Amino acid sequence: MYDSGKIIPGLIVFVLFITIPIWYNRGSAGAPPKIELPKDAKTCVLPAAEIRAKHMQLLNVWRDEVLRDGQRANIEIEGKQYPKSLMLTCMKCHTSKKQFCDPCHTYAAVKPYCWECHLAPVE
Amino acid sequence: MDIKRRNFLKVAGISTLAGLGGTAVVDRLVAGAGVAEAAAGGGHGAQQASAGAVRYGMVIDVKKFYDDPGLGDKAIKACHQFHNVPQFPDKRDEIKWIWMTHFENAFPEAPNHYQDEANQKKQLPILCNHCDNPPCVRACPTKATFRYEDGIIGMDYHRCIGCRFCMAACPYGSRSFNWREPRPFIVDINQDYPARTRGVVEKCNFCVELVQIGKLPACVEAVADSKALVFGNLNDPNSEIRQILKEKYTRLRNPSLGTLPSVFYIV
Numbered sequence: 158m159y160d161s162g163k164i165i166p167g168l169i170v171f172v173l174f175i176t177i178p179i180w181y182n183r184g185s186a187g188a189p190p191k192i193e194l195p196k197d198a199k200t201c202v203l204p205a206a207e208i209r210a211k212h213m214q215l216l217n218v219w220r221d222e223v224l225r226d227g228q229r230a231n232i233e234i235e236g237k238q239y240p241k242s243l244m245l246t247c248m249k250c251h252t253s254k255k256q257f258c259d260p261c262h263t264y265a266a267v268k269p270y271c272w273e274c275h276l277a278p279v280e
Numbered sequence: 281m282d283i284k285r286r287n288f289l290k291v292a293g294i295s296t297l298a299g300l301g302g303t304a305v306v307d308r309l310v311a312g313a314g315v316a317e318a319a320a321g322g323g324h325g326a327q328q329a330s331a332g333a334v335r336y337g338m339v340i341d342v343k344k345f346y347d348d349p350g351l352g353d354k355a356i357k358a359c360h361q362f363h364n365v366p367q368f369p370d371k372r373d374e375i376k377w378i379w380m381t382h383f384e385n386a387f388p389e390a391p392n393h394y395q396d397e398a399n400q401k402k403q404l405p406i407l408c409n410h411c412d413n414p415p416c417v418r419a420c421p422t423k424a425t426f427r428y429e430d431g432i433i434g435m436d437y438h439r440c441i442g443c444r445f446c447m448a449a450c451p452y453g454s455r456s457f458n459w460r461e462p463r464p465f466i467v468d469i470n471q472d473y474p475a476r477t478r479g480v481v482e483k484c485n486f487c488v489e490l491v492q493i494g495k496l497p498a499c500v501e502a503v504a505d506s507k508a509l510v511f512g513n514l515n516d517p518n519s520e521i522r523q524i525l526k527e528k529y530t531r532l533r534n535p536s537l538g539t540l541p542s543v544f545y546i547v
Contacts, residue, residue, distance in 0.1 A: 220438065224434070224436055224438075225426070225434075225436060227428050227429065227430070227488070227492050229489075229492045229493050244471070244472060244473075244474065245472060273477040274437060274474045274475050274476055274477050275474045275475075276364075276469065276471055276474060276475060278471065279471065
């Protein structure tokens with residue numbers, strides 16, 4: 158190989174350069190966010206793992222059913238009625254957006270625009 | 281030259297025949313597609329609610345609003361408080377769901393230079409007419425405004441892109457645009473109903489969130505003891521609203537436009 162003395166160090170420098178985000182942030186992944194669960198409510202509308210993974214889809218389904226199709230019938234869980242609503246169901250148990258919603262959303266760097274119109278509970 | 285005149289004429293003849301036959305086939309296919317589209321119920325315009333079991337409507341007794349000037353304020357306050365309608369100080373930014381106006385503005389098709397004193401001085405409430413043939417729904421490019429099967433014209437703010445075609449289409453001026461962030465201008469916020477964001481169009485939704493769970497609209501509830509506003513199912517011949525329509529002479533706003541409003545005025 159001609160000019161291997163220049164090419165190989167050059168390649169090393171290039172690889173180091175493009176992997177900056179990996180080695181620069183090494184070891185600082187940060188602890189997973191801690192969220193505050195409601196104290197008095199024991200059940201959610203879905204099991205914890207499912208609601209954690211799919212709450213955004215569920216909210217979209219609720220929105221389409223309620224707002225567009227007019228299917229406003231409550232859902233029943235363990236004998237209690239819940240309207241299909243972010244503000245009237247979710248946020249009635251999870252009374253703090255700052256303690257419950259924001260930590261994970263910040264950690265995952267997602268910016269849901271729900272709150273541009275929907276009102277978070279007063280804290 | 282290898283092609284003989286005889287062969288050329290043969291090919292030309294066959295091509296002409298094929299061409300003529302081909303157009304006929306294409307024409308027939310196109311006609312078939314047209315029939316199929318018409319059968320599907322015609323694209324953007326919603327099917328009229330007058331055909332269904334439920335078509336919600338309202339009767340407004342203008343006289344009662346003339347007699348009691350506080351009545352209108354009560355209805356407006358109930359509506360705007362419930363739905364978090366912002367109160368902008370500048371009239372250009374104004375958001376209105378239900379509001380008071382003079383007779384000549386509400387009924388421009390009845391021009392009369394010699395109006396009686398009540399019509400000249402006093403005001404009556406107007407709101408979205410929830411038309412049976414709504415021009416706003418046809419104009420909306422994202423179907424953000426749409427018709428429920430019960431005839432209510434709803435708004436889906438998630439879909440609204442703020443193009444304001446619906447505002448241009450609505451002949452009643454029932455729609456308002458959020459030129460500014462509305463949240464800081466909401467007095468007495470209702471935590472059980474969402475607000476809106478800058479850049480969406482909003483209007484009266486006939487309290488669809490109450491009506492569809494069996495309650496009455498906020499404005500009707502607010503003036504309930506006066507019976508100045510009556511809400512009900514226009515397609516049920518035994519409903520209270522149909523009884524009133526049978527007994528009293530009512531008017532629609534701008535009937536010549538063919539929008540078929542669901543809000544009737546006893547004038």
